[in-house]
Amino acid sequence: MKTENGVNTRGLVLDMLLELERGGEYGNLLLKNVLDKYDYLDGRDKAFIKRLTEGVLERRIQLDYVLGQFSKTPVNKCKPLIRCLLRMGAYQILFMDNIPDSAACNEAVKLAESRHFHQLKGFVNGVLRSISRGKDTLAWPDREREAVKYFSVMYSMPEWIVRMWLADYGGKVTERMLQALLEPRPVTIRLSQRISAQEKEALLTALEECGAHPVVHPYLDYAYTLGKTEGIASLPGFDKGQFAVQDVSSMLVTECALAGRDSTQFLLDVCAAPGGKAIHAADRLYGSGRVQARDISGYKAGLIQENARRMGLENLEVRIWDATVPDESMKEKADVVLADLPCSGLGVIGRKPDIKYRVTPESLQEVAALQRRILANAAMYVKPGGRLVYSTCTINKAENEEQTAWFASHFPFTLQSLNNGLPEACRNAETEAGMCQLLPGIHAADGFFIACFVRKE
Incomplete structure (x- = not known):
């Protein structure tokens, strides 16, 4: 299917899926780059590209299970291009009611032929047409016997x-x-807490008028979900730094870090890129405290600086530093240390579906060891009586609760209740004890873990 501009939308999706097969960059970044490059396409074409790419990524295991019922050749034995074509066709047949099954089959055959797989176009056609005929009588695993x-x-x-x-x-x-x-994740924005009530009202009105339809989040009165998410940078208020894109789970980390600490003068974020939490903290501390945001590379530091400049935050300093390397010059200098550390990312699979195919049990062990190295250094930077907040965007006890127990047993810190920084809907006995595990489907947020420690005097 070609657009008025002669662009084959399914061909673009096929190229992205092949790139992901080769272990390239994450799907959300690859998709963003392609949509930016072809920004001139009609909105319906871009929506089709986005839906098909994300859908195949999200449903890959299910699609392969279905294909296995109709293909004599196991999916993992197919040529990568044929495998991707079959998944694309199957997804359209099973999940895209507005696409005729015949179109899904025919376009897949045309792509196979145009990509020099003439000899396999009959195979592609046969498998997809068999799925079209048998989609209402598919055999699924038994829920009770094979949970x-x-x-x-x-x-x-x-x-x-x-x-x-x-x-x-x-x-x-x-x-x-x-x-x-598997449900669509809304884009959430955080309004700058330095804008006046009048500016906030005008911003929300402008966002409503341009079709973004902001709705206040149930957890924080400065967080809003948007109904329209295309072209965030062109929305009213973005270039003026009146809001930042940030999930509420990330905002709650800063809330917990600064709750009840009005005297905070210096906050250090040891793994800050792309800077959401550090920028939020600088916004909160503007005029009373300063923030230093660190990350390992110049590229990541540049992302933080770019966002900080747009938000007009002069109290935020960015520094390139490898968090696994101890910095003696920062010993006991910080009132608050944020340690939002590298993790498996299982809590944000809804936004980055290819995470679930990349992560392995072995990689969980490796990242847990890395977390401990960074935490050991982060502990050194906290003043006596100061606070360290450890967070991850994952759902894995080895990276979360077990790390918290390890840290508390090896360093002069005690856990402190998180309830002052959390909305009532997130509070429980665990948060009173100093830990919070946010779960998708249970909480109105991404999967996230937060633990709060205070250094003993």
């Missing part, structure tokens, strides 16, 4: 992750999480 396989196939989640979550959270909560991770 792990059922959840894995129906929600396209690797079995080992399903097994881990079932052990930690049980079937009911696990299924709610799996459902939520």
